Amino acid sequence: MIKLENVNKWYGDYHALADITEEVTQGEVVVVCGPSGSGKSTLIRTINRLEPIQKGRILVDGQDIYGQGVDVNALRSRIGFVFQQFNLFPHLTALENCTLAPVHIRKLPQQEANALAMSLLDRVGLAHKASAYPAQLSGGQQQRVAIARALAMKPPVMLFDEPTSSLDPEMVGEVLQAMKGLASDGMTMVVVTHEMGFARDVCNRVLFMDQGRILERTTPERFFSQP
Numbered sequence: 001m002i003k004l005e006n007v008n009k010w011y012g013d014y015h016a017l018a019d020i021t022e023e024v025t026q027g028e029v030v031v032v033c034g035p036s037g038s039g040k041s042t043l044i045r046t047i048n049r050l051e052p053i054q055k056g057r058i059l060v061d062g063q064d065i066y067g068q069g070v071d072v073n074a075l076r077s078r079i080g081f082v083f084q085q086f087n088l089f090p091h092l093t094a095l096e097n098c099t100l101a102p103v104h105i106r107k108l109p110q111q112e113a114n115a116l117a118m119s120l121l122d123r124v125g126l127a128h129k130a131s132a133y134p135a136q137l138s139g140g141q142q143q144r145v146a147i148a149r150a151l152a153m154k155p156p157v158m159l160f161d162e163p164t165s166s167l168d169p170e171m172v173g174e175v176l177q178a179m180k181g182l183a184s185d186g187m188t189m190v191v192v193t194h195e196m197g198f199a200r201d202v203c204n205r206v207l208f209m210d211q212g213r214i215l216e217r218t219t220p221e222r223f224f225s226q227p
């Protein structure tokens, strides 16, 4: 589903991704962990073309996403992205945040987009907050709206960049719960996180990064049984 072939990225002369080759198959939940600055965020941002790469290839469903004529909006519709800092539109309600892209990019009729958004807000436990603005929601609620918003594009793949790192501890659980729900529905997910409980309980594979390389590829069982 996602294939990285000899992916290299530099920021100036800093080698942020050093020849990464990796594959994520359909239905897999992959956790990417490793020290701060090791390239985790850069790695998943390249998959959504939020960061360009200088060398190598990234294929999504067989399509070279840096190839000629790739429609970036279409690509991002197929790959949902959840940011550390929610990035909701502050002047739109929770519902409107979830219907904007479906109406303007997927060209869904407004009624249909509203119904879809309501069902997704319900799925993350926030149907009752549909008319609230982001400033009226807690961090955990905002992040759950951000997940619903990404799902509204019906992406076959979801990427998460430290989705709980900017939350107060008491709100981490509700966001992880929403992510667990997705995983058990069979969503293909790549999750950058320091939440080792999530890694242990939910993921199929752990990638451990350091200095722009994947140092270790393992299963959660083996990762957590190491001394």
Ligand code: ADP
Pocket (backbone or CB within 6 Å): 011, 014, 016, 034, 035, 036, 037, 038, 039, 040, 041, 042, 043
């Ligand atoms: P992680 O997500 O593992 O904390 P990042 O992918 O954010 O790591 O960053 C990897 C390295 O690349 C870090 O050393 C960071 O300082 C550097 N870096 C990230 N973004 C930029 C940028 N826009 N310009 C220059 N260096 C960057």
Ligand code: ADP
Pocket (backbone or CB within 6 Å): 041, 084, 161, 162
């Ligand atoms: P995160 O914790 O999500 O990895 P960072 O604090 O590393 O975020 O980076 C936040 C933003 O700053 C990102 O857009 C990243 O590309 C940019 N950035 C990170 N490190 C550097 C750097 N050394 N020089 C320039 N920009 C950077």
